[in-house]
Amino acid sequence: MQGVxxxxxxxxxxxxxxxxAPGDPMSxxxxxxxxxxxxxxxxxxxxxxxxxxxxxxxxxxxxxxxxNMGYSIFSxxxxxxxxxxxxxxxxxxxxxxxxxxxVFGVFAGIISALKRxxxxxxxxxxxxxxxxSVPTFWFGMMVILLFAATLGWLPSxxxxxxxxxxxxxxxxxxxxxxxxxxxxxxxxxxxRYTRSGMLEVIGQDYIRTAHAKGLxxxxxxxxxxxxxxxxxxxxxxxxxLRLVFGGTLVTEIVFGWPGIGRLYVDxxxxxxxxxxxxxxxxxxVVVLMGNLLADVLYCVVDPRIRVE
Amino acid sequence: xSEDYIYIEHCIYEYQGLDLRKAxxxxxxxxxxxxxxxAVAGRSQTAIVVKKFLRHKLAVLGGVIIIVLVLFAILAPxxxxxxxxxxxxEYRFSxxxxxGYLLGSDELGRDLLSRLIWAGxxxxxxxxxxxxxxxxxxxxxxxxxxxxxxxxDSGIMRFVDVLLSIPQIFxxxxxxxxxxxxxxxxxxxxxxxxxxxxxxxxxGQILYIKEQxxxxxxxxxxxxxxxxxxxxxxxxxxxxxxxxxxxxxANAILAESALSYLGYGxxxxxxxxxxxxxxxxxxxMYEPWTAIFPGMLIALTVLSFNFVGDGLRDALDPxxxxx
Numbered sequence: 001m002q003g004v005x006x007x008x009x010x011x012x013x014x015x016x017x018x019x020x021a022p023g024d025p026m027s028x029x030x031x032x033x034x035x036x037x038x039x040x041x042x043x044x045x046x047x048x049x050x051x052x053x054x055x056x057x058x059x060x061x062x063x064x065x066x067x068n069m070g071y072s073i074f075s076x077x078x079x080x081x082x083x084x085x086x087x088x089x090x091x092x093x094x095x096x097x098x099x100x101x102x103v104f105g106v107f108a109g110i111i112s113a114l115k116r117x118x119x120x121x122x123x124x125x126x127x128x129x130x131x132x133s134v135p136t137f138w139f140g141m142m143v144i145l146l147f148a149a150t151l152g153w154l155p156s157x158x159x160x161x162x163x164x165x166x167x168x169x170x171x172x173x174x175x176x177x178x179x180x181x182x183x184x185x186x187x188x189x190x191x192r193y194t195r196s197g198m199l200e201v202i203g204q205d206y207i208r209t210a211h212a213k214g215l216x217x218x219x220x221x222x223x224x225x226x227x228x229x230x231x232x233x234x235x236x237x238x239x240x241l242r243l244v245f246g247g248t249l250v251t252e253i254v255f256g257w258p259g260i261g262r263l264y265v266d267x268x269x270x271x272x273x274x275x276x277x278x279x280x281x282x283x284x285v286v287v288l289m290g291n292l293l294a295d296v297l298y299c300v301v302d303p304r305i306r307v308e
Numbered sequence: 309x310s311e312d313y314i315y316i317e318h319c320i321y322e323y324q325g326l327d328l329r330k331a332x333x334x335x336x337x338x339x340x341x342x343x344x345x346x347a348v349a350g351r352s353q354t355a356i357v358v359k360k361f362l363r364h365k366l367a368v369l370g371g372v373i374i375i376v377l378v379l380f381a382i383l384a385p386x387x388x389x390x391x392x393x394x395x396x397x398e399y400r401f402s403x404x405x406x407x408g409y410l411l412g413s414d415e416l417g418r419d420l421l422s423r424l425i426w427a428g429x430x431x432x433x434x435x436x437x438x439x440x441x442x443x444x445x446x447x448x449x450x451x452x453x454x455x456x457x458x459x460x461d462s463g464i465m466r467f468v469d470v471l472l473s474i475p476q477i478f479x480x481x482x483x484x485x486x487x488x489x490x491x492x493x494x495x496x497x498x499x500x501x502x503x504x505x506x507x508x509x510x511x512g513q514i515l516y517i518k519e520q521x522x523x524x525x526x527x528x529x530x531x532x533x534x535x536x537x538x539x540x541x542x543x544x545x546x547x548x549x550x551x552x553x554x555x556x557x558a559n560a561i562l563a564e565s566a567l568s569y570l571g572y573g574x575x576x577x578x579x580x581x582x583x584x585x586x587x588x589x590x591x592x593m594y595e596p597w598t599a600i601f602p603g604m605l606i607a608l609t610v611l612s613f614n615f616v617g618d619g620l621r622d623a624l625d626p627x628x629x630x631x
Contacts, residue, residue, distance in 0.1 A: 009470035017482055126366070129618070133611035135562055137569050138585060138603030141592055145600075149593040156593070245475035250566055264478060265570060268485045276482060284474045291473075 003288055010288070011064065014280035015057050018273050064281065070274040074267070079278040083260060089159060090259030092171075093179055094248055098237075100183025105190025106230070112191065113198030113229075114221075124191055131188030136247050140181045140254035147177065157256035178255040182247050186240065193236050194229070201229040231302045238294025241287045360623040367619020370612035377609060381429040388422035393577055401595045412597040414587065420597065424605055427579040431561050431609065434495050434580075438560035441499035443553045446506025447545075451537050453507065454514025465511070468504045476501050477566060484572040494573055498563045506552050513545035547624035554617035558610045565606045581606045 044050045048059065063070060069079035112124035148156035154177050155161065161170055201207065202225060210220045249261030256262075260279055267275040362368055380387055389410065396417035404412040404420075411421040453464040471479075479501050487493045517523065518541065526540050567573035568582025569589075576583055584602040592599035622628055 005466065006469055006473065009466060010473055013470055013474065017479065129614055130607070130611060133558065133562075133614050134607040135565050135569075135582075135585075135603060135610075137566060138599070138606065141585070141589070141599050141603065145592060145596050149596075242472065242475050246477035246566075249475075249477055250570070253570060265481065268481055268572075280474060280478055280482065283478060287473045287475065 003292060006288060007285065010284045011061055011281055012057070014277050014284065015060060016053075017280070018277050019053055019056070060277070069278040069281075072267075072272050072275050074270045074272040074275070079274045082275055083263065083278055083282060086258060086260045086263045089257060090248060090252070090261065092175060093182065093252070093257055093259060094244065096175055096179035097182035097186060097244075097248075100179060101186035101190050104184065105187035106194045106233070108187070109191040109194025110198060110226070110229075113195045113202065116199065125195070128188040128191045131185055134185075136181060136185050137250045137254045139185065140178065140251055143177050143181055144254070157254075159256075159258055178251045178257050181254075182244075182251045185247055186244060189240060189243075190233070190236065193233055197229040197232055198225065201225050204228075232298070234297045234301055235294045237297070238287075238290035238292070241290040245283050245287065357623045360628065361619050364615075364619035364622055366615045367623075370615035370619070373608060373612040374616065377428055377612075378432060380425050381432050384425050384429055388419075388425040390419045390422050392418065392422040392426040392579055394418060394422075401591070401598075403595075404597050411601050412595070414584075414598055415591060420601060423579040423584060424581070424601060427581045427584060427602070428605065428609075430491065430574055430578065430580040431564060431582075431606070433491065434498065434564040435557040435561040435609075435613070437495050438499040438502065438564075439553045439556040441496070442503040442506055442556050442560075443549060445499070446503040446552075447510050447542065447549060449503070450507040450510025451514055451542060451545075454511035455518060455533065455537055455541065461511075464507070468507055471501065472504050476563065480563060480567055481570065481572050484567060489572060489575050491574065491578075494564060494567065498560050498567075502556060502559060502563070506549065506556070509548055509552055510545055513548060514541055517541050517544050551617050551621045551624065554613055554620055558613035558617065561606065561610050561613070 041050075048056060051059075060070060067080065069083070071077065072079055072082055075082070108124045108128075112121040115121050143154075144156050147154040155174050157174075157177075159171070159174050160166065161174075164170060207220065207224055210224050211217075245261075248259065249264060251257065252259045252261035253265060260283070264276065264279045267279070396413070399413055399417045400415055402413040402417070404410065406412075411419075411424065413419055414423070449464050449468075453461040480497060483497050483501075484494065487497075523536060523540060526536050531540070564573055564580065565582030565585070568580045569586045571583075571586055574580035574583050576587065581602040585599055588595075588598035588602070
């Protein structure tokens with residue numbers, strides 16, 4: 001329920017960021033000079049842009065509640081339709097990236113915690129730091145340079161080979177580049193969280209007790225350490241979303257992936273306010289829900305939280 | 309029993325920056341002039357922090373790199389081999405090391421090395437000033453929220469929650485697309501979208517600190533609210549703020565480079581590492597050096613600040629001992 005005022009706050013922010021700015025959508029058309037003034041006024045009236053700003057907000061917000069996100073100024077089509085055309089592409093990219101991040105990150109984190117202060121630990125922690133510091137878009141460019149331009153193993157961008165019918169294989173080949181870039185960047189965070197979570201659990205009394213009882217180290221690792229260390233990671237699923245959306249946007253641009261990130265940048269160039277506002281709201285709502293879901297999930301998997 | 313006593317003494321003296329060895333000798337507890345193994349002889353708090361930081365080799369390396377980069381940025385007019393704007397169409401896309409271009413040239417025959425050096429000025433300026441603004445805004449709002457609690461607190465924190473739900477790059481792009489993108493607007497916009505972490509952290513610190521006895525003592529002698537915040541609370545929250553500032557420099561540099569890469573940041577012909585990559589986007593498959601070097605510099609700079617931040621965190625953490 002705490003989410004409702006937050007949602008209202010986000011909608012106000014998304015709306016006013018787009019409207020308090022100098023240069024309204026009409027100025028994009030006016031700048032061309034080819035459209036006569038009275039025609040501009042008429043368009044402004046049809047789009048409702050001549051009304052007071054709070055009236056516009058309430059109209060927009062009440063439309064949102066009923067699932068009507070307004071109409072694109074650029075194409076006249078419903079915003080919700082434009083956005084949801086792009087959602088599958090982004091979902092595929094983010095989904096695979098999350099998979100890569102969790103597998104690589106968690107694995108690296110576990111190894112590095114178990115072999116603390118070893119060469120492997122050093123490589124993993126330093127590697128994670130490098131992963132967090134390298135700009136995603138540059139990493140993407142280097143992947144294109146190496147695997148597409150030089151070795152020719154991967155396509156240099158896009159979602160499908162031109163002129164070829166859709167096939168899962170073709171889609172996957174196009175997905176490898178962008179999802180690895182996004183996923184390896186995310187894996188850096190996952191490995192850091194996993195490592196610190198593991199180290200915390202390893203130092204607990206019940207692990208020492210398990211050792212003292214003479215349990216097999218392998219058993220202790222699987223039954224005691226991992227189970228307790230990996231539970232807090234479910235919160236990262238949601239907490240990370242805000243950053244992941246940023247990474248996705250940039251990755252989509254580098255690889256020409258036609259998802260919502262590219263739609264956002266394209267809409268900004270076209271000064272297509274309704275689409276921009278719709279995307280701002282949509283991504284924020286997803287981030288909000290992700291955080292909420294992470295909290296709920298944490299309670300489900302960790303009985304200790306429920307008791308408190 | 310006497311060992312405990314020495315240890316407590318040690319803590320008090322360390323806190324006051326005094327020489328423990330002298331204290332132990334003065335107290336006459338240890339007649340052999342020997343110190344217990346866990347005590348650190350004769351070091352002030354600052355000396356311990358410095359020593360702990362120096363132990364973190366990557367942080368030291370990061371610090372050195374930052375100093376070198378800053379020097380290059382300051383001395384750009386004298387160290388850059390040529391004019392970063394000088395167009396020479398005769399030598400377009402010269403590979404590194406040829407025609408007198410150490411790191412090659414771009415599509416207008418401009419010297420890449422010179423542009424990289426001048427771009428460093430931009431990126432470092434954005435990074436450092438942004439971090440400064442985020443710390444000031446973040447600390448003040450965090451301090452107010454934590455100290456006053458109630459309506460003020462929930463008002464500020466709900467606003468933080470709202471901003472923390474919207475992906476930063478989306479807001480940055482939306483806002484910068486309206487304004488004339490200059491160094492000033494970019495810096496301010498990045499700062500205004502990245503202070504929330506500091507606010508949350510400072511608020512948490514303050515909530516803890518204000519329950520401590522020395523705050524009660526300050527209130528008892530009649531100190532006002534603003535005096536308590538500025539003189540008593542903020543200095544005690546300094547360590548995490550310092551770490552956050554360092555990490556914020558890294559994030560701001562990344563944000564600026566991403567914005568410039570997307571074409572909404574620093575505008576050409578002024579060079580920034582990000583817009584050099586935007587520029588390289590069309591050519592990098594055939595002239596890879598146009599993309600390799602700017603990206604490496606961003607990564608190196610950000611990595612250095614991240615390592616320094618990590619080193620500072622360990623150095624300032626009293627739970628991590630020197631031994």
